[in-house]
Amino acid sequence: MLKKILRLFPIFLLLSVVCSCSKSLVLNDLEKEFLKQNDSITVAIYPYYPPYQFLNEQNEADGVFMEYLEIIEEKINYKFKRKQYNNWPKLIQDAEKNKIDLILEIQKTENRKSYLKFYPPLFESQHVIITRKDVTFGNSIKNLHDKTIVLPKNYGITENLSYEYPDFTIVTVQGELECLERLNSGEYDAYIGPRAVANYFIRSKKLDNLKINPGIHLKYEPGIAITNSDTVLDGIISKALKSITREEKESIINNWLYQNVVPFYQTSKFWIIISLVSILAFFLGAFLNSYLKFKIKQKTEELIIAKDIAEESNRLKTNFINNIPQEIRTPMNGIIGLSEFLNDESLSQKERQKYTQMIIGNSKELLSIIDNILEISQLQTKRFTLRLVETNLQDVFQNLVSNHKIKAEEKNIKFYIENNLKNSQNLVFIDRPKLNKILNVILDNAVKYTNNGSITISYVVKNDFLHISMKDTGIGINEKSENKIQESLTSNSENTIGEYNGLGLGLTIAKKNADFIGGEITVLSEKNEGTTFTLKMPYNPVLKNKKDKTTNQDKTLSKSEKHIILIAEDGETNFLFLKTILTKMNDYDFTIYRAKNGKEAVTICQENANIDLVLMDIKMPIMDGYDATSYIKKMRPNLPVIAQTAYSIEEDVQKALDAGCDDFVSKPVDRKILKPILNKYFPIFKNRNKTINSK
Incomplete structure (x- = not known):
């Protein structure tokens, strides 16, 4: 852009020089002959308009336009016959009757264009309003609408003002x-x-x-005019005026008005402004160009990232869809097939018990697959929030082993836990759901690919990092697959790790969760010897002062031996299942109430102050479990509410806790998980009769 501007500068300079240079006057033969034959071409002058025209001390016409006339005469080498008027209306009347050929100074009006030919004005200046010093009606011309204005008769201002403001009161006088x-x-x-x-x-x-007020929008623009009838004279005057240079015009004006009337485009100030504006425009254009390039690059990168994410999401879905039929059908086949076998009356008790355990195992495997589906949704939407809670690592590993014990016993696998920490070191701040997800994935694979062996879980603190290792004696991984898995675990790749997990999602989920808690997973394996997965994560110990502790038994000794539980559950099967679990707990004596929706649950809690605990389903008609819990907690803030739902996503768990729930258990409810939760709120009473009061 700057180069284009620089290229235009010589052209501007050339035009300026051309415009400012003197122009030679060339009259043709016809025009020269016309001047020769007409030696009495009359020019009307009105020397009563100083300083434009006036009579000097020698009583001779003088002023701006008289000097202008002399230059014209010099250009065409001709002396006009001067006709002096002391009455302007008389001058206008003679012009209308073609008694004069040329008027030296006159302003163009609409009426005058009918009988005069006007040339460009010599200059222009603003008209001003003249008032007495004692008036206070302002400087705007609009303030004169109710005043009497006096103007010279037949003057251009008189005609123009009457045309523009027809409602004004105008009085005309001689001069x-x-x-x-x-x-x-x-x-x-x-x-x-x-x-x-x-x-x-x-x-x-x-x-x-009198006082002179500021200028108004009306202007005085005087110039030369001739009668419309003489075309040859028109050509001569036109050539003469065009031959007068800008410098010659400036000289005339400066001699009489001390005012340099220069076209704005010919002033140095104009070119300075143009130059500054051009430079500013250049830098502004360069800045905008750079900014737009930056934004385009930024948006392009964002689109590429979004495209990669979309492609990765699509690839994960494709990988999942390709694997899910087999992965779901395998446990489903076991559940359906073994359930049919249970109808065989010839089965022994031992076989029936074995098939039942296998159905439970396949059901849990199917539940794990469903959890992975939900986890993939989490990974794709990146709906993560890190929540550090106080956790005992011993409880984590005991629960982990307990969850895999049945399947391990089926494959004759033994578990060993090596705790290399002191008791006080086992209390840490950790995001337990994410840690459980990581360890469950690794242990699932260890159990899946180990037969007749052992799995050793060990953990130790090194350099402020907690190292958790799981070593199995399974089939191991070949070197090629191990390198691929290790590369995926230690890189930022979004690739799914599918060589070591049937569904192709487990280790990917583990890696994502490890990244989120600031950890990393490594793998060491040898074919037919076994595999060791190690999770390295930040170690955040819980620092506690030694204080006397009040046990739960102390708080609950005063409670009655019989406890009332409200089950808020709309599904008949789920209610029957929960009721059966509670009635089978020999250590407790429960009275059970039922609500089929959240609104009923609120009403029952409001009418029955003896309810000791609520098992609250989250998804119910009329009023869901979140709202019901919120209402109940406002009425009875100390009443324990345990959420129980098919939702197992971390955000849903947190939403239940935020609504006021004290604990959470996932469907299908495991009695081994439910019982420890109940132990937190009730004392244990053995050999009591149960009372069931279903409503």
Whole structure:
């Protein structure tokens, strides 16, 4: 852009030089002959408009336009016959009757264009309003609508003002001086005319009662005019005026008005402004260009990232869809097939018990697959929130082993836990759900690919990092697959790790969760010897002062031996299942109430102050478990509410806790998980009769 501007500068300079240079006047033969044959071409002058035209001390016409006329005569080498008027209306009347050929100074109006040919004005200046010094009706021309304005008869300002403001009250008199004298005497309210003329008369005639106000939008633009009938003279005057240079015009104006009337595009100030604006425009354009390139690059990168994410999401879905039929059908086949075998009356008790355990195992495997589906949704939407809670690592590993014990016993696998920490070191702040997810995935694979062996879980603290290792004696991984898994675990790749897990999602989920808690997973394996997975994560110990502790038994000794539990559950099967679990707990004596929706649960808690605990389903009609819990907690803030739902996503768990739930258990409810939760809120009573009161 700057180069284009620089290229244009010589052109501008050339045009300026051309415009400012003197132009030679070349009259054709016809025009020269015309001047020769007409030696009495008349020019009308009106020397009563100082400083444009006036009579000097020698009583000769002088002023701006007289000097202008002399230059024209010099250009065409001709002397016009001067006809002096002391009455302007008479001059206009003679012009209408073609009694004069040329008028030296006149302003163009709509009426005058019918009988005069006008040339470009010599200059222009603003008209001003002249008032007495004692008036206070302002400087705007609109303030004159209810005033009497005095103007010279047949002047251009008179005609133009009447045309633009037809409602104004205008009085005309003979000439400019008479207008000002009558205004000074108080006969009229205002006068409008050229500043230079008014200033000359006010000073020379000592009209001290008048003042000149700021300029208005109307302008005085005087120039030469000829009668419309003479075309040859028109050509001669046109050539003469075009041959007068800008410098010659400036010289005339400066001699009489001390004002340099220069076209704005010919001033140095104009070119300085143009240059500054051009430079500013160049840098602004360069900045905008750079900014747009940056934004385009940024958006392009964002689109590429979004495209990669979309492709990765699509690849994960494709990988999942390709694997899910087999992975779901395998446990489902076991569940359906073994369930049919249970109908065989010839089965022994031992076989029936074995098949039942296998159905439970396949059901848990199917539940694990469903959890992975939900986890993939989490990974794709990146709906993560790190929540550090106080956790005992011993409990974590005991629960982990307990969850896999049945399946391990089926494959004759033994578990060993090596705790290399002191008791106080086992209390840590950790995001337990994410840690459980990681360890469950690794242990699932260890159990899946180990037969007749052992799995050793060990953990130790090194350099403020907790190292958790799981070593199995399974089939191991070949070197090629191990390298691929290790590369995926230690890189930022979004690739799914599918060589070591049937569904192709487990280790990917583990890696994502490890990344989120600031950890990393490594693998060491040898074919037919076994595999060791190690999780390295930040170690955040819980620092506690030694204080006397109050046990739960102390808090609950005063409670009655019989406890009332409200089950809020709309599903018949789920309610029957929960009721059966509770009635089978020999250590407790429960009275069970039922609500089929959240609204009923709120009502029952409001009417029955003896309810000791609520098992709250989250998804129910009329009012869900979140709202029901919130209402119940407002009425009875100390009443324990345990959420039980098919939702197992971390955000849903947290949402239940935020609503006021004290604990959470996932469907299908495992009695081994439910019982420890109940132990937190009830004392244990053995050999009691159970009372079932279903409502």
